[in-house]
Amino acid sequence: MADVFGDLEAVKSVSVMEGDSVTLNSDTELQTDDVIQWRFGSKNTLIASINKGTGSFSTSHGPDGRFRDRLKLDKMTGSLTITNITTTDSGLYQIRTKMIYRFSVTVYARLPVPVISSNSSQNPSSSSSCSLVCSVVNVSDVTLSWYKGNSLWSSINVSDLSISLSLPLDIECLDDSYSCVVAYSFTNLSTHLNNTQLCPTCSECVHCCGVAEAVIRLVISALVGVATVVVLVYDIRPRKEEQQRRSSSHTD
Incomplete structure (x- = not known):
């Protein structure tokens, strides 16, 4: 002031x-x-x-x-x-x-505690992403935001009186760096995303390595498989030819 x-x-x-x-x-x-x-x-x-x-x-x-x-x-x-x-x-x-x-x-009025809930009917363990929503009720002149660490991820503000406010978030998995913050210009209140019932943790989630990394792993696996087959083919063919030559010499 x-x-x-x-x-x-x-x-x-x-x-x-x-x-x-x-x-x-x-x-x-x-x-x-x-x-x-x-x-x-x-x-x-x-x-x-x-x-x-x-x-x-x-x-x-x-x-x-x-x-x-x-x-x-x-x-x-x-x-x-x-x-x-x-x-x-x-x-x-x-x-x-x-x-x-x-x-x-x-x-x-005192700030309500932000509530984080699922925004999807899917089973988190079977879904390729985690869809969430953060909500506050009976608020006015506030800003509702998602943060990843100290970085602002998304936000919405309202000046109407006594309304409910919600903000969605889609993430790959739970890594305990996300938080939802409701704020006046001079103070705020936050809730950290740490509910494993809403999102699987990254250590448990196979798809969390990302699509690009998953594709690379599949390509590498395929190349290794092809190389193995090639080695086996080239290893077996000389042996078979050698056996045929020996068999032919004995006959003569």
């Missing part, structure tokens, strides 16, 4: 997960005669205040009592902490001292 203090019109954007705590920093130290006010929402509802001159400070429950027992003030800096934050806490916050600083807080 960029430093916007000193700019009355600028707003500092803050992203946070539901259930976490967030601190809105004033980035200053209060002087002996400072008076500050924290206000929330379009109606600029007063939710916290400090008067250094009188030594008084207070927090309120806010509109509809939504902040009940969840606001904490730092008496030295005037920073405001919101604990166990909820999606209804999203909005504009202002701290008013000698200047006005603004924070646009966006609270995101």
Whole structure:
């Protein structure tokens, strides 16, 4: 986030997960005669205040009592902490001292754990490839991605509210390097592909050597077979001719 203090019109954007705590920093130290006010929402509802001159400070429950027992003030800096934050806490916050600083807080629902399942009715052990799908439900403003190691394999994103999202993947076999990741812009959650019931491991899978390598092996085997036959033919023919000559000499 960029430093916007000193700019009355600028707003500092803050992203946070539901259930976490967030601190809105004033980035200053209060002087002996400072008076500050924290206000929330379009109606600029007063939710916290400090008067250094009188030594008084207070927090309120806010509109509809939504902040009940969840606001904490730092008496030295005037920073405001919101604990166990909820999606209804999203909005504009202002701290008013000698200047006005603004924070646009966006609270995101907690990310669901990505679920990897089979995308095929075939028996993995008899299939030439492994067809999978990674899914998440009730998400918005997220990106769903497949990674192979640290490399992005494929991805899809969505901005609609509360929908299900899925992303397919076709691989040869399970080598424990694939993972499915669901992410907001500031955090993510991943599931590693390690279920041998969905995909055979590469050590167990004959076709995992790849089509090209398999063809090469077949060609080599065929050449070895042909060479063996040729050697046997050329070895047997001289012996047969020698036997015929000996038989003919005895007759004479």
